[in-house]
Amino acid sequence: MTRTVLTVDDSRTMRDMLRMALAGAGFNVVEAVDGEHGLEVLSAHRPDVIITDINMPKLDGFGFIEAVRVDDDYRAIPILVLTTESDPAKKDRARRAGATGWIVKPFNPEKLVDAIRRVAA
């Protein structure tokens, strides 16, 4: 069965990059442009894995992760955060919010797919 990945990022470039890498690896990709939008798309598409950025308007990555984890329907969905190497504090905070794992930007497609495999049931 094709797995669905929800990508949440306010940058169109990053969404396109993720889509290219994920679609190329056979995933079904749904997108959201910020945390709030992510929560809407989440209920409509029930993704198997979520990949989210941190810095986003409306609802940022931390808030988004917390909101997902608080919902009994979604709390078991693995969430990967996009982080930069330069900011370990953000990664830790995202983990405390409930992130399952992380992807360091800029990512290469293999690492990305590998990370998804590691967390997806």
Add this chain to the structure above:
Amino acid sequence: MDELEAIKVTFFQECEELLADLEGGLLAMQDGNDDGDTVNAVFRAVHSIKGGAGAFGLEPLVRFAHVFETLLDAVRSNEVPATPDLVVTLLRASDVLADHVSSARGLGVVDEAVSAAMAAELKACTDPNAAPAPVAAAPVVEAFEAAPVAAPADALIGADDALDDDDLGFDFQPMTITIDEQAADVAAAVGNVWTVSIRPKSDLYRKANETALLLRELARLGPIEATLDASAIPPLDQLDAEAAYATWTVRLETEEDETAIREVFEFVDGDCDLEITRGEGLAPDAALAALLAGDAPAPAVVEAAPEPVVLAEAPVVVETAPVAAAPVVETAPAPVAAPAPAPAPVAAAPAAAAKTQQIDVPGPGQSVIRVDPERIDRLIDLVGELVINQAMLAQRVGEYGIAPSSNLAMGLDELEQLTREIQDSVMAIRAQPVKSVFQRMPRLVREVASMTGKQARLVMDGENTEVDKTVIERLSDPITHMLRNAIDHGLESPEERKAAGKNPEGVVRLAALHRSGRIVIEVSDDGKGINRERVHSIAIKKGLISPELQLTDEEIDNLIFLPGFSTADKISDVSGRGVGMDVVKRSVQALGGRISITSRPGQGSTFTLSLPLTLAVLDGMVVDVAGETLVVPLAAIVESLRPKPEEVRPLGPVGSVLAVRDSFVPLIDVGLTLGYREASPPPTEGVVLLVEGEDGSRAALVADAIHGQRQVVIKSLEQNYQQVDGVAAATILGDGRVALILDVDAVISLRRREPPRPVEPTLIAAE
């Protein structure tokens, strides 16, 4: 690779938007609207540019964006105050960032010295000479401001719920799982055998990690045999659902080294106790078992204890320990958490839910459909056909003498209305807000102001006014010129302004609006206005007008559009180099537009530029010339008249001129010039269109008859043929035939090329 290139194109498009957001945000901050959202948006803009640039390996852009971002991060966390001076620096930095983006795109080069100096300046602003200590903590604390609401009651409810939740990812029955048949083969060399002991903490599951998945990953390294020791699990009534009691012991046989094994546990770093030993191990770990033996295990104690087996660096473990019990802790002082472990930050839930309900508008990603522009162009073409077809049909029906009250005629009327509506709607698809042009202007104003020593503030209005894409692309140059002119010639120096009792900072206003089916762009300044006396005398001195000519104030103001006119005392860096308002006027007229100026001495000037909303259609005058039907662009026509015999004066052997009030304008027979006929009929038998060329020169075009004005759909001649001298484009009229649209300038110059050259009348500027 193609796909990656396409994303790169997207990236640069996005950069344009982000740079605009950045500048817009900084300008808002300058106006004192520096609420948290604005600063965050500004930060995000730079952050996103950096992120994308990183993906494409655009190193210089990444480096500069990083320095910029670091400062902005400090600003948004209130470490560095957003003083007016700082915002000015940030604006300048945004200009340098824009240069870096252009350079990465292959459009232009970054001035390395400027960039380096800017980066140094940004670093200097960032460097917190004051209060270095709280820096690291600040962003975290600040960002959690919404959370400390967590009430103990809520937390307890959450804990109850958790007891019913069997979705914890592990089984309570002691069991052995053999994932690989090969595992039974104990003949493997001891050197390839590892014992991995995993004791998950509750946090591991809370983050949607799964022991089963960890085991699966281990199994990818080689055959495994996993044993669950559940001896530490307390009776159900004492069970803490979120605490962890079980320990997995895995025997792994692999060629991989310890690093590879540890990598499997990268994401659960700190969320489980991990022990990796070479060879057959004893399970469970004796020390661990002893610790687990006590009743009601306190998570903090357990986690702190087995130092040697904890994978994570010590500080992290300490920090996360209380959090493990209750995520709510993040929002409150640590000690509170211990008594009531909650599965999730309950307090955040209602807030998040409320937010979700607020959004009934689809997110930007949902409401936008991306369409290939070619498809839209094609649709616009087709609708053009529809309009022409409908006009043809109406004309045919009219020829049959069908009564206007008949069903057929009424049906046709409805068809016409529908067709127009479809045309409008389709044109609206390609319409874009002028914002994309406007957003480039604040930087221009900053640069021109600093170059000319003026203080100028740009106020923009109507940025969302929409106009066809074809027009948008051509707005930039005239607006740039008008703004430059307004600052350079319109605004006084700060000293002069002070002396005149004005604010030393001048205001330049750029506005867009729709007026009677056209887009109007206004550029106004609150400067000194036009010095009419001087303009008038310069125009006479340069031979642009005759001294006897009586001119109204308005006419004098508009003399500045005459070619060869320049009012600046000295050629400045900005408005000089021969680019005057005549150039602006020419480019505007080329688009079928008009430009004018009004001025009030001491109070400023306003340039008004009006353009058609689209370049797909054109307003024209339909005329007959030597049996051919031609369309003359209305924008070029000053007036039409029937010449009286006494107004036509022969000049030289073949030429003649037309007396229009007190000037003489060359008469040009269009039919002769285009080669439709060998000899001209007397001009008095035809109609004269007084036209103005792009260079301001006038001519009297002679046609045989005028059919009236109409809007025509512009068709390219070049698509299937080539450019034809004297013809701007083609169109299709109501009778279905092709009519050519006259290129007025080309007709004037074609005529000029032919000897004998008519004498230039006084009104026409010397070249």
Add this chain to the structure above:
Amino acid sequence: MTEEIITTTAERRELISFRVGEQEYCVDIMAVREIRGWSPATTLPQSPGYMRGVINLRGAVLPIMDLACRLGMPVIEPTVRSVFIVVKAGDRMIGMLVDAVSDILSITDDLVQPTPDLACDTVRSFIRGIISIDGRMISEISLDRLLPEREALAA
């Protein structure tokens, strides 16, 4: 040039043949978009004599070329039987005014002979080769040479 054509594979091609004055010409059917009856064209100023002008072909501005004139023969006086053949030449569409369409030929390239030397240079450059069928001599038009270069006339 022509030699190459002869040595290419004997693949079957279909050609539309038509009459220009007393002579027969043809073009590859793949290049033909449609054939339409004559309708008056709008004269183009500053254009060579063989350009009849432009007409409206479903919204596109289509240049019409008088093929006879282009080939150096007397101008065709359009009659009710006159047609123009709309062909794609490169990225442009043009209408060729001819006296009448004759038929469709199916040939192999080995039937195409090189254009004899006696023909004048202008004509030679427009003719790909000559086909002989049932005693008829049919010249195949080389479409890419028909329209002048875009820049050439603009100057």
